[in-house]
Amino acid sequence: MLPTGRSSSVAWATKTRREIRETGTDDGSLVVIPVGSIEQHGHHLPVATDTLLADAVSHLGAERANDVPLLVTPPIWSGFSPHHTSLGGTMTLELENLLALLENVADTALENGFDGVCFVNGHGGNASVIDNVVSTVGKSHPDVEVTGLTYFQLAGPFIDDIRESDVGGMAHGGEFETSLMLHLHPDLVTMADADAEYLDEPYERGTQDLLVGGTLSSYREFEEYSASGAIGDPSLASAAKGEELFDRLGDELADVLRSVSEQAR
Incomplete structure (x- = not known):
């Protein structure tokens, strides 16, 4: 999967085996693994929203880190989303199966000589799995720099320059994700059906917003x-x-990838 309307010079799937091995053997080389989900996003956004956005941000960040030898794998399109299944449209893996899938992808990608890996997650329900896979892959590959992040958390330093909604307005299918989809995939957004409500978390210490944990x-x-x-x-x-x-x-992601590459050298 590639961002709509443009090719990507860093897409693993478009390379030959020789090109992949050559990139992997460069000093400080990275493999970037986007991780998304197939889950309902209300009536106005497609169920692939998290996968489409994680994939697009991964490619853009990787392309901008053009001084780093790296490749972006095809996205992991199914995540851990049991809390969405009752509304329909959702496909989810069991927690242990998602962890094993991420481990398998990383293990085999790293066989091509890469010095580091970065999981780029696009679904909040995957966050704990990403933390765990960083540890399990890191333990299995002690000489490799293993990292992971959830891409929308990178917006923390600048989000107040852009958002208009109060806390709770940038949640699941809210101002944040809908804006990105209107930019990247406007043909998949039906604003006439954008029926949503602010997040009302009963616990004061619970998650209040996509960017307010x-x-x-x-x-x-x-x-x-x-x-x-x-x-x-x-x-x-x-x-x-x-x-x-x-x-x-x-x-922001390009800056992260440069830092990981430097650590991996």
């Missing part, structure tokens, strides 16, 4: 938060905001 985790089915399956304020979304978010996220 909490110290307390809890579990509930998603319809307890939203009848439509979307949370936040998509009415404030725009392609212009999405373009700025995408541009700045690309710069």
Whole structure:
């Protein structure tokens, strides 16, 4: 999978085996693994939203880190999303199966000589799995720099320059994700059906927003938060905001990849 409307010079899937090995044997080489999900995002966004966005941000960040030898694998399209299944449209892996899948992809990619790996996650429900796979792959490959992040958390330093919604407006299918999708995949967005509500987390120490985390985790089915399956304020979304978010996220990820490459040398 490649970002719509453009090719990518860093896509693993477009390279020959010789090209992949040559990149892997360069000093400080990295393999970037986007991780998404197939889960409902309300009535206005496609179920592949998390996968499409993680993949696009991964390619942009990798292309901008053009001084680093790296390749971006095809995205892992299914994540851990049991809390979305009752609303329909969702496909989820069991936790242990997702962990094993990520380990297998990393293990075989690293056989091509890469010095480091970075998992770029696009789904909040995958975050704990990403933390775990960094540890398990790191333990199996002690000479490799193993890292992972959730891409939207990179927006923390600049999000207040862009957002208009109050806390709770940038959640699942809200201002943030809808803006990015309007920029990257406008043909897949149906704004007339953008029915959502602000996140109302009962725990004061729980997650309040896509970019406002909490110290307390809890579990509930998603319809307890939203009848439509979307949370936040998509009415404030725009392609212009999405373009700025995408541009700045690309710069942030490129900076991360350069740092990881330096550590991997």
